[in-house]
Amino acid sequence: MQLRVDKLGVIIAALAAYGAFLAPFATFRANRIVAGEARSISEALPPVWATVILLFVIAAAIVAALKTPSPLRLAIAFSTIAALALGIGAAAGHLTPPENSYARVSPASGFWVLLFALGLLAADALTRLRPSPLVRVLFLCGVLGFVAALLMSGTWDGLSLLKEYASRAETFWAEAGKHVMLALGSLAAATIIGIPVGVLCHRVPRLRDGLLGVLNAIQTIPSIALFGILIAPLGWLAIHVPGAAAIGIRGIGAAPAFVALFLYSLLPVVANTVVGLAGVPREANDAARGIGMTDFQRLAGIEFPLAFPVILTGIRIVLVQNIGLATIAALIGGGGFGVFVFQGVGQTAMDLVLLGAVPTVVLAFTAAIVLDALIEMATPNRNQVQSA
């Protein structure tokens, strides 16, 4: 068998070698705020662990650098990532002196470089394998399940990030709830209102240009400003409209954040509804009219199903964008993961920043994969309908 070199793989292998041998694997700090000391893989782990991890990394580097089948590349990437994930937990146990609750151990640059290199390898293999939408979602569930199992088993409990979590577990879940509520709630509101408005815009071209112009202009207002500007009208509402305060409308907090996210969400929903409806083939409409369908039947039975994938694409854009933007809500007291991010930035506590940023990224990423899969599953129906 002739061995051939994979260009991308060589870069991945070089990155992995740098991460494993030159960069520190873990950082040890005597307490939460002092500067850290770097520890390499062999220093951070018991000899057996260090050997196993290095063997995994070397195997992955060789598989990456040569032209090898995608399933093998994927398998070695994931098993090495799993070994690293277990290893960093073991490093925390190994480095923390017994009975010391102040010492902090966190992953260092070498760990992140390795993770990035292996992530590239996995992403490349997955891209080449072109899994079906369902398989992608199952894959995602598998990875999330693995992470959940690690979290619950306590493997990572010695890590600094988890210590930050342990000291604010209750707040964490409260903020997580607020974050999801903000992102999903504003999306739901924007969908319920945006789709009918989109239909209306499709039917009345004059309205379309004006309204899309206004919605476009809203998008240009920076998020922190829009959040801030809404404090005033909502505060006024709370004071002057009876009952408004009782349902949670207040000047600061979640209400202006919700309204701001809703306003940002409208453009993609309305615009994609308009584009989707405009893309419905004329023949489909003519045929529907020919068999005597009413306007509403045509909308519900023909136009809407055909436009659905495009509308769903709009919803995906909004969801991913909202999950990210909801972090800003913390600046006006709206809660969400941003609370930890901005607290962490204020205290220059990297782990606290990560406690807010990592769940946000995971949420956004999960939402993107799931909705991309849904969009892909919704699209073939279009061909069936068209050919029918």
Place this chain on the structure above:
Amino acid sequence: MLRLPNLFRLLALAALVAFLVQPQWFEPLLRPLVQENAPAIYNQGSLLQLTLLHLRTVAIATAGATVVALALAILVTRTSGAEFLPLSRSLVNIGQTFPPVAVLALAVPIFGFGEKPTLIALFLYGLLPIFENALTGLTTLPQSTMEAARGTGMTGRQRLLKIELPLAMPVILAGIRLSVVISLATATIGSTVAARTLGEVIIAGLQSNNLAFVVQGGLIVAVLAVLIHDALQAAERSLGSRMGR
């Protein structure tokens, strides 16, 4: 020929410049937004200076992002870089799910406070739309044109410079425009990590409960974004019509 939309743009530009140079003129307009004794015009620094710093940050980040994104896009669309093409597409998709705040917050521990993490975050975030559009532009060139170029004996370099890049330019410029508009708004968040941008005005307003600050900071950024967006679009159009037949 001064059509109505252009007249509006000119007026907006004039108002913006006037506001930046002589903010006191607008004081009566913003006065109703604040309590009795609070200042209605940002008084902790010059609005003009902050605007220029804001624009500078965006310009540097976008220029860097353009160079790198374009170089990468050219690289992965050559035959020798074809192995990177599928992965680079997925990376763009994955990268765009990263919230800008997260990128910014994660850059702080590495690069410290101030302008650097903001520049890095804007640069990384700005890469994606430019790279995506450059890829689209360079991979959807008409087959017949490419055949013809090859047929006339052009070298790979000549084809790239004389055929591929000019043909893909409108799509690439659209990517740069998108990137600039996103960066203009995202730069304001940089002020949460002490970068000197217009976000400073907004955050000062949020902290001292001064709505006038929030409104003026937000409006300056919004007007800048709209004007720059329209200007770039006009530039694209004129470039497109000059090239098109």
